[in-house]
Amino acid sequence: MDNSSENFNHDLADTLKPCETLQSTQDWQRISPIAIIYFLAKFIVGFLSNIVVFLPALYLSYDNFIAHPHLWLPIGLGIITLIGLSTFLSFYFFQYRLYQDHIEIRSGVISKTYVNLPFAKIQNVKLEQPIYYRPFGFTCLQLDTAGSAKQEAKVVALKVEFAEQLKKEILAQHKIATSAALDDKTDDTNTSTSDEQNSEVILNTRSISDLIIHGLTNNRIWIFLGGLAPFFDDFGRYIVEFFNGLGIDLEKFLTFADKPMWQIGLYAVTLTFIILLPFTLFSVVGSIITFYNYTLSKVGDRYIRRSGLLTKYEVIMRLSRLQMVVRQQDWLDVILKRINLKFEQSNNALNQYQTGAENSRIIVPSINPSECLALIDDVYPENKMMSVNYQRISKRFLLRNLGYILTPIFVLLAISVVIGDKANLLMAIIPGYLLFSLLIYMRWLRWGYAKDDNFIYIRKGYFGVDYYCFPIYKTQQVQFKQSWFQKRHQLSSVRIVLAAGPQDIPFIKQALAYQLLDTTIYQVESSRKSWM
Numbered sequence: 001m002d003n004s005s006e007n008f009n010h011d012l013a014d015t016l017k018p019c020e021t022l023q024s025t026q027d028w029q030r031i032s033p034i035a036i037i038y039f040l041a042k043f044i045v046g047f048l049s050n051i052v053v054f055l056p057a058l059y060l061s062y063d064n065f066i067a068h069p070h071l072w073l074p075i076g077l078g079i080i081t082l083i084g085l086s087t088f089l090s091f092y093f094f095q096y097r098l099y100q101d102h103i104e105i106r107s108g109v110i111s112k113t114y115v116n117l118p119f120a121k122i123q124n125v126k127l128e129q130p131i132y133y134r135p136f137g138f139t140c141l142q143l144d145t146a147g148s149a150k151q152e153a154k155v156v157a158l159k160v161e162f163a164e165q166l167k168k169e170i171l172a173q174h175k176i177a178t179s180a181a182l183d184d185k186t187d188d189t190n191t192s193t194s195d196e197q198n199s200e201v202i203l204n205t206r207s208i209s210d211l212i213i214h215g216l217t218n219n220r221i222w223i224f225l226g227g228l229a230p231f232f233d234d235f236g237r238y239i240v241e242f243f244n245g246l247g248i249d250l251e252k253f254l255t256f257a258d259k260p261m262w263q264i265g266l267y268a269v270t271l272t273f274i275i276l277l278p279f280t281l282f283s284v285v286g287s288i289i290t291f292y293n294y295t296l297s298k299v300g301d302r303y304i305r306r307s308g309l310l311t312k313y314e315v316i317m318r319l320s321r322l323q324m325v326v327r328q329q330d331w332l333d334v335i336l337k338r339i340n341l342k343f344e345q346s347n348n349a350l351n352q353y354q355t356g357a358e359n360s361r362i363i364v365p366s367i368n369p370s371e372c373l374a375l376i377d378d379v380y381p382e383n384k385m386m387s388v389n390y391q392r393i394s395k396r397f398l399l400r401n402l403g404y405i406l407t408p409i410f411v412l413l414a415i416s417v418v419i420g421d422k423a424n425l426l427m428a429i430i431p432g433y434l435l436f437s438l439l440i441y442m443r444w445l446r447w448g449y450a451k452d453d454n455f456i457y458i459r460k461g462y463f464g465v466d467y468y469c470f471p472i473y474k475t476q477q478v479q480f481k482q483s484w485f486q487k488r489h490q491l492s493s494v495r496i497v498l499a500a501g502p503q504d505i506p507f508i509k510q511a512l513a514y515q516l517l518d519t520t521i522y523q524v525e526s527s528r529k530s531w532m
Contacts, residue, residue, distance in 0.1 A: 028095045035157035037132050039087040096155050105153050115153045119173035121145050123321050127314035139163050206294035214366035215284030217332040305362050317362050321345050323500035324470035331463035338366040346499040382454050385469045390448030390459050394507040401440045449505045473527040478517045
């Protein structure tokens with residue numbers, strides 16, 4: 001075992017209880033029984049996050065349960081027994097050990113999983129402490145590599161002091177390995193291994209009012225309402241019956257034949273606010289739970305995000321792992337002059353749509369423009385994201401999408417409803433056509449790109465606007481795309497692939513596309529910088 005392994009053994013033996021020393025963890029260890037609660041909570045969260053998928057089955061079986069209430073007890077007991085057995089087996093078969101600067105994890109009941117991660121290959125360390133772990137001093141340790149999501153590992157029940165010491169040693173091991181691989185000078189290596197002595201600097205904090213604004217501006221109500229669309233008729237019937245029980249004839253109240261237009265409009269606005277209010281409150285509560293007591297700090301080259309009300313999260317990102325900075329503004333953010341800043345890392349394209357992804361990323365919610373500029377300048381001091389001139393994509397983007405796709409579809413639908421003697425449907429089709437036309441126009445208006453000696457910048461959005469900035473040397477692949485329509489007009493589309501996912505620039509001049517790709521490839525090859 002090398003010197004770093006001996007130091008690791010010594011440090012852990014000094015900080016941990018006798019039963020938790022490295023010598024004992026060289027053998028396969030079972031986690032604490034408290035992990036049963038973790039596996040149960042994970043099952044419940046997974047079920048609730050996919051509740052829309054189960055709604056049709058629950059809806060179809062509801063009438064059968066009402067007609068045969070005696071089925072509730074055996075089915076309920078069977079489900080509870082199955083869940084209990086599943087969580088216990090998940091706990092029982094979860095084992096880990098630390099051996100020669102590696103962490104090994106075995107898990108799975110039916111489908112067995114084995115993970116072996118050298119400390120030097122671990123790129124990111126995250127601590128997650130659910131509320132039910134706090135009284136007992138336990139936490140979860142998640143370890144990420146630069147590869148796929150399958151190369152990540154999570155130990156779901158470690159003592160806090162053990163996890164903290166292990167986290168520090170892993171980060172130190174990675175720095176030593178990186179310095180050796182790059183043949184850095186001895187004094188650089190010594191400097192990198194002493195980062196733990198650097199003081200932690202707080203870069204940003206978020207107040208409750210900031211989190212309320214974030215919940216309001218990032219309300220995703222339309223996604224939820226889309227999942228409930230098949231049940232709107234039943235919901236409407238239940239609402240009418242509820243108001244009838246209160247002595248209010250809602251159907252008569254909403255009869256518009258004898259009412260002026262201003263009154264109809266007032267009813268529509270009022271009803272819209274009543275529907276949106278509970279979902280908006282839900283979004284605000286979710287924002288507070290996720291980002292409560294938020295701090296973004298920096299130690300050496302590492303950025304640390306801590307937040308969470310019910311579950312405390314700690315996410316650590318090395319600057320070398322940062323692939324791209326994203327400055328996001330939805331339409332309400334633009335009005336309130338707030339920005340959501342994201343530091344995109346490797347594997348983000350794989351994980352950003354998974355449950356809990358927001359808790360595993362460096363996100364600074366609802367900051368003002370000056371705070372955003374300061375943070376971007378801290379990670380990329382030479383960036384010109386907000387001062388560079390963006391080149392807009394070709395107007396033929398509008399011709400293709402409006403003239404050749406949307407308008408012919410609208411004309412065919414209009415002719416169909418008129419021939420079918422359903423001309424009243426035009427009142428619904430025309431607003432839809434106008435809305436989609438406006439979205440396509442705003443998409444073209446926002447989409448632009450720029451480049452300087454160090455960075456590529458992309459701007460896009462609809463009524464809001466998002467800015468993307470990434471170093472050119474982070475590029476892993478470039479693609480040149482050209483449809484028949486584009487080739488005819490000497491246009492093309494470019495795709496630049498990063499470890500955090502691809503970025504597209506459509507409908508730019510063919511000559512500019514070749515120039516952009518050539519200079520990007522040349523800089524990647526000549527810089528000799530690692531993307532990690």
